[in-house]
Amino acid sequence: MTELAAVKAALKTxxxxxxxxxxxxxxxxxxxxAQAGVPRTPFEKLDDxxxxxxxxxxxxxxxxHIPWDRVEDYAALARHAGExxxxxxxxxxxxxxxxxxxxxxxxxxxxxxRRKAVDHLLECVDIMDATGSRDLKLWFAxxxxxxxxxxxxxxxxxxxxALAEVYGRLGDGQRMLLEYKLFEPAFYTTDVPxxxxxxxxxxxxxxxxxxxxxxxxxxxxxxxxxxVATLLREGRLGGFDFNSRFYADDDLMVGAADPFQLxxxxxxxxxxxxxxxxxxxxxxxxxxxxxxxxAIIRSVMNVQEATAKALLVDREALAAAQRAGDVLEANxxxxxxYHTDVRPLLREVREEMGLDPDPIAAYxxxxxxxxxxxxxxxxxxxxxxx
Ligand code: PSV
Ligand code: MN
Numbered sequence: 001m002t003e004l005a006a007v008k009a010a011l012k013t014x015x016x017x018x019x020x021x022x023x024x025x026x027x028x029x030x031x032x033x034a035q036a037g038v039p040r041t042p043f044e045k046l047d048d049x050x051x052x053x054x055x056x057x058x059x060x061x062x063x064x065h066i067p068w069d070r071v072e073d074y075a076a077l078a079r080h081a082g083e084x085x086x087x088x089x090x091x092x093x094x095x096x097x098x099x100x101x102x103x104x105x106x107x108x109x110x111x112x113x114r115r116k117a118v119d120h121l122l123e124c125v126d127i128m129d130a131t132g133s134r135d136l137k138l139w140f141a142x143x144x145x146x147x148x149x150x151x152x153x154x155x156x157x158x159x160x161x162a163l164a165e166v167y168g169r170l171g172d173g174q175r176m177l178l179e180y181k182l183f184e185p186a187f188y189t190t191d192v193p194x195x196x197x198x199x200x201x202x203x204x205x206x207x208x209x210x211x212x213x214x215x216x217x218x219x220x221x222x223x224x225x226x227x228v229a230t231l232l233r234e235g236r237l238g239g240f241d242f243n244s245r246f247y248a249d250d251d252l253m254v255g256a257a258d259p260f261q262l263x264x265x266x267x268x269x270x271x272x273x274x275x276x277x278x279x280x281x282x283x284x285x286x287x288x289x290x291x292x293x294x295a296i297i298r299s300v301m302n303v304q305e306a307t308a309k310a311l312l313v314d315r316e317a318l319a320a321a322q323r324a325g326d327v328l329e330a331n332x333x334x335x336x337x338y339h340t341d342v343r344p345l346l347r348e349v350r351e352e353m354g355l356d357p358d359p360i361a362a363y364x365x366x367x368x369x370x371x372x373x374x375x376x377x378x379x380x381x382x383x384x385x386x
Contacts, residue, residue, distance in 0.1 A: 027288045
């Protein structure tokens with residue numbers, strides 16, 4: 001196989017998971033702007049996700065969020081997905097939208113609240129059994145707002161205990177992905193603020209516990225690709241939640257704020273052997289003012305472009321320059337790949353996959369946007385909390 005053929009083959013096997021919540025309405029704490037045609041049920045979210053896969057060819061799974069995507073019959077939901085050519089992906093838990101969680105969930109000082117939170121996580125594993133999902137994604141809003149508010153060490157013990165109970169419930173082939181976030185909604189301490197804390201918990205738990213890197217959850221200027229390289233070296237990179245940030249956790253389209261950073265991350269993934277199904281490439285975005293389905297298609301394409309550039313790095317030339325201590329040449333080799341216009345290559349890849357080379361134009365021409373606006377009348381639009 002030529003080198004270019006190998007790059008194309010790799011791009012064809014790429015899989016980007018889209019999040020059910022990105023198809024529903026979202027906003028800021030100031031306002032949620034409703035859009036016409038937005039799904040009203042988890043089934044309709046899957047219908048939209050299937051369109052993203054139909055036109056990109058690389059978005060075969062959809063992450064669910066419980067309780068937002070709670071249904072009577074999860075096997076029926078999985079069947080509905082299958083009939084449309086997609087599958088259910090990670091199950092995301094929600095321990096942040098109940099009054100009981102004001103002071104935390106699994107780290108709460110009251111054992112009864114912790115019990116409720118852990119029971120929810122266990123219910124999520126039951127759902128994984130029904131949907132055939134591999135990954136349970138955990139993000140905790142737990143933390144404190146004021147120094148002295150709670151004992152930060154005791155909170156770590158409570159967290160460890162909760163995680164151990166859920167870990168023990170995981171079946172064969174199931175994993176726990178622990179997500180960290182620097183701050184928000186807690187403003188003083190966050191109980192899982194960084195990759196080190198997440199990694200320490202995962203290490204204690206065992207190999208089914210893996211760290212998930214949400215690109216929006218870092219301080220400005222953080223070298224995320226270094227974190228990625230380190231977690232891959234340690235065999236603990238479970239996946240990504242891709243999105244873009246300008247200021248804090250902005251949840252904008254991935255690759256919108258800093259495509260160069262996305263390239264550097266994808267290069268470390270490729271370099272570290274992480275371009276496999278063991279690393280889940282998920283989007284975690286909210287499309288507050290832009291049309292949702294085309295924005296998700298655009299995001300998938302942005303991930304593809306960064307991946308293509310990362311795959312095109314001339315690793316032999318790079319290694320030679322690094323061995324020679326040729327700083328400028330090593331940097332130039334990396335930048336050559338970054339500056340390559342990979343859009344023609346990706347158009348070819350899509351054509352070879354039997355797809356339209358321009359997924360956004362194809363989506364616009366297919367009439368789905370008009371159809372959902374006409375048909376999804378009445379009922380309650382999906383959004384935060386639904
Ligand atoms: C909140 O910051 C958040 O965006 C986390 O990143 C989760 O992954 C996501 O919500 C869904 O719960
Ligand atoms: Mn996330």
